[in-house]
Amino acid sequence: MATGSGPLLPEVPRSGFLVVGGGIAGVTCVERLATEFPTDDILLVTASPVIKAVVNYRQVSRTLEEFDVEEQANHVLEKRYPNIKVIQSAVKRLKSEEHKIVTEADKEYVYEKLCLCAGAKPKLIIQENPFVLGIRDTDSAADFQKRLAKAKRIVIVGNGGIALELVYEIEGCEVIWAIKDKAIGNTFFDAGAAEFLIPKLSAEKPEPPLACKRTKYTTAESKMEERATAGSGRTGSALGPDWHEGMQLKGAKELSHKVHIEHLCEIKNTYLQEEFLQSQKVSLAFPKAQQDKRNVETDEELWPVYVELTNGKIYGCDFIVSATGVLPNVQPFLDGNNFALGEDGGLKVDKYMHTSLPDIYAAGDICTTSWEPSPLWQQMRLWTQARQMGWYAAKCMVADTLGEPIDMDFSFELFAHVTKFFNYKVVLLGKYNAQGLGSDHELMLRCTKGQEYVKVVMQNGRMLGAVLIGETDLEETFENLILNQMDLSRYGEDLLDPNIDIEDYFD
Template sequence: MVIEAPFVIIGGGISGVTCAQQLQAVCPDKPVLVISRSPLVKRIGNISCHTQILEHFEVSESQGETWAEEFPNLKVLIGNVDLINADDHMAHLSSGQLVKYKKLCICSGGTPKLIAENHPHVLGIRDTESVQLFQNRLKDASRIILVGNGGIATELVYELEGIQVIWVLKDKSMTATFVDPGAGQFFLHQVNAPKKKETISKRQQFNLSGFQTLTPLSALLSPRKESKETWPLYVELTNGKIYGCDFLVSATGVIPSFPKVLSKVTELKVSPEDVGIMVDKEMRTSVADVFAAGDVCTPAWQRSPLWFQMRLWTQARQMGHHAANCMVASFKNEQGHTWSDFAFEVFAHMTQFFGFKVVLLGLFNGQGLGTDYEVLLRVTKGEEYVKAILKDGKLKGAILIGDTNLEETFENLLLNQMDLSPFKDDLLNPNIDIEDFFD
């Protein structure tokens, strides 16, 4: 049996769902088929735009069939793609089913980089199934070890209650994947603070130790309890210390995921650095009529000096949206037409750590600038942390923690690259409304 659709998407994650929805928005009369390994797909809701680029949204999951019913020509097929025959424009599923396409977009996402593969006491958190497994394991656990220093690890440290958490970091400051040591120190003061929620916090007081000396760093974040005589798992750190735990959470990032999807497509170019599928500025791979978006791909175009890839949900959404527009342009043979996407001009990401709004703009940690740049800081303990990075008098990046209301102005300054040399002494002056100053 052969199923035909002009647009076929592999993957029901953020990039795949966004791509499918945009295709239906642009071409509602053209069938779109999403091939998903899971009956659940990721949904985006409650989208709020804060600047031209910066937006915040919530991610949820729903049954793929229910989601597809919201669109006139969208269908979801549950299955695994084992092979893509680029010559015949055919995707082969493990079930034996064949899917013929005009344009194909690979949005198969990423998989956690686990410390130990297939270990019964080592978990990675990435999708609904892994989250449910984590929650089930927590019910009977008294101590876990958390390895990683990114967003997932930081959120777990903040949210987990009533259980010992040994947080193991390779860096000398917390949340180093996103913020600098100064911001890490700002967050450190919030570990024992009540949660920033309207409800009464029941969070236990924590004890942090060894934060400047251990490599990798270990921090004991929990009320001290009676130790078990034996633990299901023992972990030895490079500092020589050994800890027992019920299980270990490996939150050390992701790698592009396409184990079988493209194993026999020899023309497909893959990045030697991160094994992502290489795409050009129109999200095209090296295989004709095959596109890619999200965590599975690696941008191979000449990038803007103020943008880089971090494999975040925000970027997956941006890439999925852009890929859909490019697929339509290719489908309509709009040769020479380049879809511009403003989102790739400046890196922009909004999240929340320890109850604080966190905005990252441009080269927020001076990425690629070496040591030849200037840093402006404004810090109010427990309220805000503002960092601006300037090079040759121009804003190159910023970290905004708290309700600073600076994101729109800073984004505009990044986009227009205005010389701020005459104004830099007042750039972070809290008594000056810089939004009006640069209006």
């Protein structure tokens, strides 16, 4: 009869640091940890066979930064940092009291400190509808490109960054753009800036396209088929500016650009073709302003899906793009764990990126900041903030491990973001849309049609925010003026006089 304590159980892999998520926040976090602790094993758990790495990073000014994003196979990260081990699997469950995660492969990993960087998922207007597509990661972007190639008309719903890029980039397909706001791009700029940009929707695009200065996707040592199978059904890393570069966003029609905007409306109902033909809505399918005495039977064709808007108009289309924002991807981690959540559903983090549970941090789109922010900063789920949060979370984990004090990162002092819309460089600084200022502010504007749009937000003689569209070369000067909070009352409108070099004022 056998004696002893029985068969040995397999040893559970242990790591001082474990990070979940292969997007910018997660990869930035593990890279910083691997550098700080070069002899320790750092684990990165990601559902995707590719990660998003920051390359060509450039500090433009004290708070503005530019970088490219490169999509790389997981083993490229392991080769660059020998102490990083990438586990390709989704997380099935977090056992926070045991300091353990369980992957979908039913493998357990024990951690001392965990950082959740699992990003967000599309907030689809309709779930489980084959004609509603959310564009969130590289797989869904590839699916969109494939479906667009056969499309003659699509409906885009939403007014954020992805919607703005789509309506400008798509050719060979009619676009119906439904937005709930009075003006386009409400997330990023005001109605004046929107009016400045609108002519670009009907203008001829430059040939060849202007060189992109930021995020570029390079599929390094990874095949599309591999991504499609391994990442199927999973929430992938977010898309950022210029995700469409290198993709042919062309539909099936011989036309260059045709966009029709429906303002102040949302989707009320959708109908599949058969449902629509059996409904009482057929006579409404063509708004009076566009129908020219037509009805659905005399249209060029029947459409696979129909959209009824809250303004009463109905459009048929090949498919619908839901570009209506994201929801923090917290679901895999909630079961059995009492996380404090923000109003937007994200994991609440304090000023050291701690969640409400011991030894668990969060960064990027999955988290919601709960500290009292600088008067000039606000959280937005953008790639620049994902990189900053991932870097700072690693810094906090290191300080906590070594028992060292830490100061809040300077990147949280002033909101600063540079991007590109309609082929214009766009810089957003501070309270660029007068967020939280109510009516207690004034605006100063300068606009040269087709070249630049400059807006500054002033309060009591001090600059609190700015929107710069075009090659203005004002970003560093305005950043300093906002950070220094200098009283600018005596300069008046000279601040925006194009004939005066305002940098001379502040040398």
